[in-house]
Amino acid sequence: MAYLDHAATTPMFPEAVAAMTELLAEPGNPSSLHASGRLSRRHVEEARETVARVLGARAGEIVFTAGGTEADNIGLKGIAWSERNFYPHKRRVLVSSVEHHAILDPAEWLSGDDGFELTLIASDARGRITPEALREALGDDPSDVAVVSIMLANNEVGTVNDISSLTEVTREFGIRFHTDAVQAPAWLPVQFSELGVCAMTVSGHKVGGPHGVGALVISRDCKVTPLVHGGGQERDVRSGTLDTPAIVAFAKALEIVELRRDQEVARISALRDQLVQRVLEIDDSAVYNGDHVGRLANNAHFTFPGCLGDSLLMLLDAQGVECSVGSACNAGVPQPSHVLLAMGANDNDARSTLRFTLGYSSTQEDVDALIAALPSAIERARRAGMPKS
Amino acid sequence: MKVLAALSGGVDSAVAAARAADAGHDVTAVHLALSRNPQSHRTGARGCCTIEDSNDAFRAADMIGAPFYVWDLSAEFQEKVIEDFISEYSQGRTPNPCLRCNESIKFEAVLERAMNLGFDAVVTGHYARVINGPHGAELHRAVDPDKDQSYVLGVMTAEQISHSLFPLGDSTKTQVRAEAAERGILVAAKPDSHDICFIPDGDTAGWLARQIETTPGDVIDAETGNKVGTHKGAQAFTVGQRRGLALGNPTGDGERRYVVDVDVKQNVVMIGPPTLLDINVIEAINPRWSGPLPHNGQNIEVQVRAHGESLPATVSVTDSGVTITLKDFLRGVAAGQAAVMYDGTRVIGSATISRSRREA
Numbered sequence: 001m002a003y004l005d006h007a008a009t010t011p012m013f014p015e016a017v018a019a020m021t022e023l024l025a026e027p028g029n030p031s032s033l034h035a036s037g038r039l040s041r042r043h044v045e046e047a048r049e050t051v052a053r054v055l056g057a058r059a060g061e062i063v064f065t066a067g068g069t070e071a072d073n074i075g076l077k078g079i080a081w082s083e084r085n086f087y088p089h090k091r092r093v094l095v096s097s098v099e100h101h102a103i104l105d106p107a108e109w110l111s112g113d114d115g116f117e118l119t120l121i122a123s124d125a126r127g128r129i130t131p132e133a134l135r136e137a138l139g140d141d142p143s144d145v146a147v148v149s150i151m152l153a154n155n156e157v158g159t160v161n162d163i164s165s166l167t168e169v170t171r172e173f174g175i176r177f178h179t180d181a182v183q184a185p186a187w188l189p190v191q192f193s194e195l196g197v198c199a200m201t202v203s204g205h206k207v208g209g210p211h212g213v214g215a216l217v218i219s220r221d222c223k224v225t226p227l228v229h230g231g232g233q234e235r236d237v238r239s240g241t242l243d244t245p246a247i248v249a250f251a252k253a254l255e256i257v258e259l260r261r262d263q264e265v266a267r268i269s270a271l272r273d274q275l276v277q278r279v280l281e282i283d284d285s286a287v288y289n290g291d292h293v294g295r296l297a298n299n300a301h302f303t304f305p306g307c308l309g310d311s312l313l314m315l316l317d318a319q320g321v322e323c324s325v326g327s328a329c330n331a332g333v334p335q336p337s338h339v340l341l342a343m344g345a346n347d348n349d350a351r352s353t354l355r356f357t358l359g360y361s362s363t364q365e366d367v368d369a370l371i372a373a374l375p376s377a378i379e380r381a382r383r384a385g386m387p388k389s
Numbered sequence: 390m391k392v393l394a395a396l397s398g399g400v401d402s403a404v405a406a407a408r409a410a411d412a413g414h415d416v417t418a419v420h421l422a423l424s425r426n427p428q429s430h431r432t433g434a435r436g437c438c439t440i441e442d443s444n445d446a447f448r449a450a451d452m453i454g455a456p457f458y459v460w461d462l463s464a465e466f467q468e469k470v471i472e473d474f475i476s477e478y479s480q481g482r483t484p485n486p487c488l489r490c491n492e493s494i495k496f497e498a499v500l501e502r503a504m505n506l507g508f509d510a511v512v513t514g515h516y517a518r519v520i521n522g523p524h525g526a527e528l529h530r531a532v533d534p535d536k537d538q539s540y541v542l543g544v545m546t547a548e549q550i551s552h553s554l555f556p557l558g559d560s561t562k563t564q565v566r567a568e569a570a571e572r573g574i575l576v577a578a579k580p581d582s583h584d585i586c587f588i589p590d591g592d593t594a595g596w597l598a599r600q601i602e603t604t605p606g607d608v609i610d611a612e613t614g615n616k617v618g619t620h621k622g623a624q625a626f627t628v629g630q631r632r633g634l635a636l637g638n639p640t641g642d643g644e645r646r647y648v649v650d651v652d653v654k655q656n657v658v659m660i661g662p663p664t665l666l667d668i669n670v671i672e673a674i675n676p677r678w679s680g681p682l683p684h685n686g687q688n689i690e691v692q693v694r695a696h697g698e699s700l701p702a703t704v705s706v707t708d709s710g711v712t713i714t715l716k717d718f719l720r721g722v723a724a725g726q727a728a729v730m731y732d733g734t735r736v737i738g739s740a741t742i743s744r745s746r747r748e749a
Contacts, residue, residue: 310461311502311506313458314417314456314458314506317456318456329459332420332422332443332447333422333459333461333463334461380505380506380507381506383505384501384502384505385505387461387462387464387465387498387502388464388465388468389464
């Protein structure tokens, strides 16, 4: 089997599995006051310090959550609500048109049910958000903007944004900035303090940690209205008993990433470049999407004109090659990629995509397996054609 | 063979796929997403294509050990089935959407896509049998007369039949349910689906009223030519219908009145005694043949509605379609329905009823 879907989830590092399993049977709620509770809390706080160090943040800025989607929701809604509470005229949220649904959907909810106005920030043809596009979206009077959210690296096409150049723009107007960095830490030395953002989302299972854990890094001066109320854990921002084993394993994974990243980026980007070249040799009509330079080292994203991505995925799956069409599903049905549409693709091209994403465990054999399986898959998928949309 | 099993999330298709796997076929499962905006949960026995159905199909595929995918055919279904249904009704005809779905979705769009993707056949949970005959694959009635679905498959061509597997044709529903339970398929007790899947509340007239603009018109007595009432829109009426006429005046002879004709252009509903509904000649258009054409005057049996009886008749193939002459009079035949022709249990073909009349 060739697993080429590491952007969806990547296997846990054995060290992270060990760290997690060691704690699973231990008693102790980190909020308890006895010895077991204190020990559990110590594990959490040590993990917090590790996560903070790796991500270039302070320990007090790390709020653990149950994953990236929750962190994105707190980052967007929590900041938007808090800003509006202080400044009632701030009723506008800006998010990029290529965000993950974990940002797009809460943004749409805020504008649909919660009285905010949503402005989408246009993407360029490579999936990148430029400072000019941000200025355009801010408009003549940005004083009504409560929060801006722009992702650090795109989950579909892998394009990396220059977040510092974008926060320079919002700083002029004192606007809060959140970034979804879920795809980034395995491939980029993300340093929260250098980005100029006030909040940043990361997730455990994208970096070799467990599912169901993530964090929102929130600067101290950034006020956030909680989504969930309860025991007041995590600075009152995110109530709920902390998942000590998962948090410890998440920190362990980030530690490993920090150690191996340079080496893996070199190895994987070379493997990716080879994959891209060989795919384009197989199908000269294929289009390599995204930014060819400013992209994640592990991402290769293509449009195969005339082939439904769905068909390709099924045919490759039957040959043991696992990848993704890249876009979100509605009831199991892949939708035309909103990212590709925002990048200017037509509806058919946005349904003809495949995303191959490598990880730290990827090998030459994985790429070879794809290259062996791809020609017949393309041929059959093209014969089956594009159903009506 | 490499086969594609269409799993609805119900019992029948799950058992059919399991039997295909047992028979040694390499089974891949797909759930057809037919609704643009699927509901989260099923309600009662009606409706289909909810997310819950899709999940049930996924779990059935797990039990069978087949890879599972969802195919989005909602655009085709909207155009070829739902819009056709509305258009037919708005012209005063009574279509059968299940048959249209088999004709243009399951055994056309899906089968064609499957063949192009490298599959040899499509497997479904329909109750019908494919038997190899002298001219190739033949479509036959299922052994369980209560469940037989050959009528809605009558639109299949010989080519389509030869690439279809119906593993349930030899079984009764009771046997299939028992087998599902034995196999541990979780939907073993799920109720059968009925009626029209895209009208989940079963109120076809109400649904149509929201789709078709109707204007009130006259109800005319076919024997006297007198106006005897008004209706809300002729499209909502079907020949043979008795309920919903809401006639103010009881008829003089006390006999029940039926819809005997619907003229959508004039927006008139004609009513009359049941004897006016008795016909013995059916003209039908757009025939689709499941095998060799019948010779003129061939003795056949014909079925004109989904759960109707099989009636002895003779058939002649004409330039515009077929003329079917019944041996006995038949009451209430609606234009738009399919006339499916049989030679014993074998389906000869199907055609859409355009007119019916009474000949001495």
